[in-house]
Amino acid sequence: MQTNMILHGDCIEKLKEIPDNTIDLIFADPPYNMQLKNILYRPNNTKVAGVDDTWDKFESFNEYDTFCTAWLIECRRILKETGSIWVIGSYHNIFRVGAIMLNLGFWILNDVTWYKINPMPNFLGTRFTNATETLVWCSKSAYTKKYTFNYKMMKKYNGDKQMTSVWHIKLCTGEERIKGSDGKKAHSTQKPEELLKRVILSSTHKDDIILDPFFGTGTTGAVAKKLGRQFIGIESEQNYIDIAQKRIDSITTLWEESDWIEK
């Protein structure tokens, strides 16, 4: 199978083109269906640049569930028996996604909490600061016991203590955050590379094939390349593909094992 490429088109359609039992790892960052209604102002009266993309808007819970069921069915079909899948979400969608995954026969291995070191505060003091996102890590079924998990590597990465399901990671900002020609963020929801690093290091071997059905600006592909893995991306917006391709092509040196094994 051809790898290290980005497929342009509808997520579900492209997934259907992939043969059964061929993928080692899937990382999926689907739309969250945030349902934002009003403009939010900071205390200094500037506006918060919220997620206002059309790809995040769904008519109803039912429509969202139908969409997620469809892509998750394909994901389960193409996973190897030794493979696993990670899906990230917030409280807006992760409960629906998790329930659907259970219904489809996925077997939850961990619910990992991305604990944001520098989350955006709750400006109006109406709730607790929303400081996390959730990753659900699943094997293909309860019977696939031989999923890849590099336990010792993650322990070493974590200072010789067993890594827990809580990951302290900063938001993707500054240099790492890709900007458009207008100087603004190129994608509303770019994920930090550290997050993908842990996902890929923990649950793949070298040269494994990693699929990301919501490729965006290509964080999964970039980290896969740096870690010596193969990737397949699916993305419906050509603009994001162009950015991702350029980003990945510009990577010339891989991360040395000493950067992560010995940390």
Next chain:
Amino acid sequence: MQTNMILHGDCIEKLKEIPDNTIDLIFADPPYNMQLKNILYRPNNTKVAGVDDTWDKFESFNEYDTFCTAWLIECRRILKETGSIWVIGSYHNIFRVGAIMLNLGFWILNDVTWYKINPMPNFLGTRFTNATETLVWCSKSAYTKKYTFNYKMMKKYNGDKQMTSVWHIKLCTGEERIKGSDGKKAHSTQKPEELLKRVILSSTHKDDIILDPFFGTGTTGAVAKKLGRQFIGIESEQNYIDIAQKRIDSITTLWEESDWIEK
């Protein structure tokens, strides 16, 4: 309405006896025994899950969903417009519970992560240490904007910084853990009082009525009493009720406000 009492009987039946719009806060720690063991450990079936197994699992999930839908419908009915509900769970059940709550019209305010300081390690090295449980905090609907939230109190409690949705709390062990006459833990899932303290302090006023439909050994009642709130417990096992009643009766002094306001 009579308060500070424990109702003995079926959770859903007892909930039905409570009038509409009368409860200020609900804390629910439902069971998550989905009866999957017979499926999981069935001999001679270590291959891929077949159709029959998927069906079995669906039946089991379906039963759990029906149960949760029933008690959550009653909870929503009895909540005041200014009230809110907290439900705690692990990855085994919280996704199903969260999805059901959304379907019933509850409005998620936060998903709070109980980050266990001293979780049980994963002895086999097959997964990340499961270090969290999740609490879903909801108002009655998206339109009930006047839910109780003591923002400033929680900020003060948190060292004058906005409290986030991640709570570092120890497991309930040692002195606090109630033991039976055999010296073993009286209840398998007793929650730490610190957890309930934050729930109750953040989302009730003094003298408010707090309902716990899965009362167990009465942590909710104990903390409610110490903080000057009223409680109603529902519990189906008389053994737990006896322990809880004794526990609550033995509380003679309330927590001083200085214990939490000034921390």
Next chain:
DNA sequence: TATAAAGGTGAATCCGCAC
């Protein structure tokens, strides 16, 4: 050149009342 101050920003379901 080094340090300090100022400014920008992040998947956000973020107000309440009067008219």
Next chain:
DNA sequence: AGTGCGGATTCACCTTTAT
């Protein structure tokens, strides 16, 4: 239901500018 307006409301990190 929609609009308008008074009033209360923020944390950590990064970049840029100033001293």
